[in-house]
Amino acid sequence: MERRKIEIMDTTLRDGEQTSGVSFSISEKLTITQLLLEELHVDRVEIASARVSDGEFNAVKSILVWAEENGYADRIEVLSFVDNGISIDWMANSGVKVQNLLTKGSLNHLTHQLKKTPEQHFAEIKHVIELAQSKGIATNVYLEDWSNGMRNSPEYVYQYLDFITKQPVKRILLPDTLGILTPSETAKFLTELVGRYPGVHFDFHAHNDYDLGTANVLEAVKAGVSGLHLTVNGMGERAGNAAMASAVAVINDFAPEVEIAIKESSIYTVSKLVETFSGVRIPSNKPIVGDNVFTQTAGIHADGDNKNNLYFNDLLPERFGRKREYALGKTSGKANIEKNLQELGLKLNDADLKKVTQRVIELGDKKETVTKEDLPYIISDVLDSSLYEEKVVVESYVLMHAMGLRPSATISVKIDGEKFEENAQGDGQFDAFMNALARVYDKKKRSLPKLIDYAVRIAPGSSSDALCETIITWQTDQKKFITRGLDSDQTVCAIKATQKMLNII
Numbered sequence: 460m461e462r463r464k465i466e467i468m469d470t471t472l473r474d475g476e477q478t479s480g481v482s483f484s485i486s487e488k489l490t491i492t493q494l495l496l497e498e499l500h501v502d503r504v505e506i507a508s509a510r511v512s513d514g515e516f517n518a519v520k521s522i523l524v525w526a527e528e529n530g531y532a533d534r535i536e537v538l539s540f541v542d543n544g545i546s547i548d549w550m551a552n553s554g555v556k557v558q559n560l561l562t563k564g565s566l567n568h569l570t571h572q573l574k575k576t577p578e579q580h581f582a583e584i585k586h587v588i589e590l591a592q593s594k595g596i597a598t599n600v601y602l603e604d605w606s607n608g609m610r611n612s613p614e615y616v617y618q619y620l621d622f623i624t625k626q627p628v629k630r631i632l633l634p635d636t637l638g639i640l641t642p643s644e645t646a647k648f649l650t651e652l653v654g655r656y657p658g659v660h661f662d663f664h665a666h667n668d669y670d671l672g673t674a675n676v677l678e679a680v681k682a683g684v685s686g687l688h689l690t691v692n693g694m695g696e697r698a699g700n701a702a703m704a705s706a707v708a709v710i711n712d713f714a715p716e717v718e719i720a721i722k723e724s725s726i727y728t729v730s731k732l733v734e735t736f737s738g739v740r741i742p743s744n745k746p747i748v749g750d751n752v753f754t755q756t757a758g759i760h761a762d763g764d765n766k767n768n769l770y771f772n773d774l775l776p777e778r779f780g781r782k783r784e785y786a787l788g789k790t791s792g793k794a795n796i797e798k799n800l801q802e803l804g805l806k807l808n809d810a811d812l813k814k815v816t817q818r819v820i821e822l823g824d825k826k827e828t829v830t831k832e833d834l835p836y837i838i839s840d841v842l843d844s845s846l847y848e849e850k851v852v853v854e855s856y857v858l859m860h861a862m863g864l865r866p867s868a869t870i871s872v873k874i875d876g877e878k879f880e881e882n883a884q885g886d887g888q889f890d891a892f893m894n895a896l897a898r899v900y901d902k903k904k905r906s907l908p909k910l911i912d913y914a915v916r917i918a919p920g921s922s923s924d925a926l927c928e929t930i931i932t933w934q935t936d937q938k939k940f941i942t943r944g945l946d947s948d949q950t951v952c953a954i955k956a957t958q959k960m961l962n963i964i
């Protein structure tokens with residue numbers, strides 16, 4: 460069966476830039492346009508609104524220079540206005556070849572905003588289209604507020620379409636301007652128009668106010684539209700537009716009768732670039748592109764992935780240039796740990812795997828997530844601990860750090876089953892801890908090794924609440940040796956490393 464081709468017009472640089480607080484620079488606009496056309500393979504790009512500013516004029520001009528040189532000029536579009544040719548001059552001077560003319564798609568907007576009759580509006584539109592033609596600019600028309608028009612003034616919409624379909628326009632762009640349509644209304648209105656005006660190219664432009672953007676896009680495709688407007692990361696006015704990533708996945712998986720040119724494997728790269736340039740963070744649970752959406756957290760899911768991929772659906776991360784991940788934390792099981800170890804090229808025997816899993820769960824209880832980068836440190840810590848017989852146990856401690864007072868520590872330590880309690884002050888909390896410990900060892904007539912080096916580091920790639928590792932170098936009369944401690948708290952790390960030392964000397 461031959462599939463029906465659908466054009467994808469990306470409007471990240473026009474409607475997406477209407478996201479509150481977002482403004483792309485000239486070079487960012489150019490880079491995004493190049494990536495959209497050459498990597499993502501969108502069919503058309505709407506890059507700006509006419510007349511906005513001098514900066515926008517320069518951005519449009521430089522994109523058009525590049526587009527002309529590379530054969531893309533008729534795929535670059537600019538939103539323009541019915542303003543007696545002012546937009547046309549602006550576009551002609553910047554090299555634009557296609558305008559998306561903003562006209563009124565509801566009687567409500569026409570009467571209350573423009574205060575014009577349909578006849579006056581149509582005459583002005585006709586004039587602008589002719590002016591554009593005379594300057595070599597092709598026209599698509601937007602019917603702003605079209606969805607309300609279909610609900611409340613369908614006779615006006617039909618009167619408009621009867622007029623416009625006789626004009627030299629390439630495409631008719633139908634926006635759900637306020638994002639109010641339900642999927643069933645989208646299907647009904649678009650089926651109606653596609654049937655009534657055969658052969659006319661209709662684009663659908665969804666907004667996401669009720670989070671129905673993607674669902675409405677799917678209905679529009681099924682109803683027979685010829686094009687869709689999408690934005691990277693769903694950027695756009697208010698709640699944004701239908702998101703490129705979700706719409707593409709839904710079309711590819713649920714509308715096999717149509718064909719789109721988008722290269723799925725480039726979606727993530729483009730999303731990340733737009734995230735950086737726009738400064739708008741992608742929510743971690745945003746389908747396809749969010750940080751967490753391909754991460755299995757529960758041990759039972761990771762286990763199922765090993766057993767005939769029981770927890771996979773068609774949204775395989777590799778399609779979008781991503782990888783499945785297995786989170787480490789209190790809900791992880793052995794399978795999560797094993798999956799991460801495989802990636803690091805490590806293998807543990809069953810007993811060690813159990814210990815490491817237990818430690819990850821304990822840590823997860825404290826800080827909720829542990830990263831893959833933490834794992835080698837945890838392994839070395841857990842396996843290290845098993846080398847020592849725990850003759851000395853630091854059972855409890857209170858450390859105090861208060862402004863204007865010397866740090867102090869009270870500790871309780873068990874040595875060969877005998878319990879000791881001491882307190883001391885120090886230059887810092889760990890120093891106070893070591894001074895209290897020295898008092899305990901004095902009582903036992905034993906001495907402690909000298910601390911000759913103390914280093915702290917966090918696991919690479921971790922954030923400020925990461926696990927840290929303290930590496931302490933000790934010196935006795937006979938030997939120099941190192942112990943390590945791992946925890947999310949720096950002082951606790953040092954105490955853990957010290958307890959290991961106490962069991963070595």
Ligand SMILES: CC(C)C(=O)C(=O)O
Binds near residue numbers: 603604634636664
């Ligand atoms: C400016 C217009 C075209 C728009 O984005 C909309 O109506 O949603």
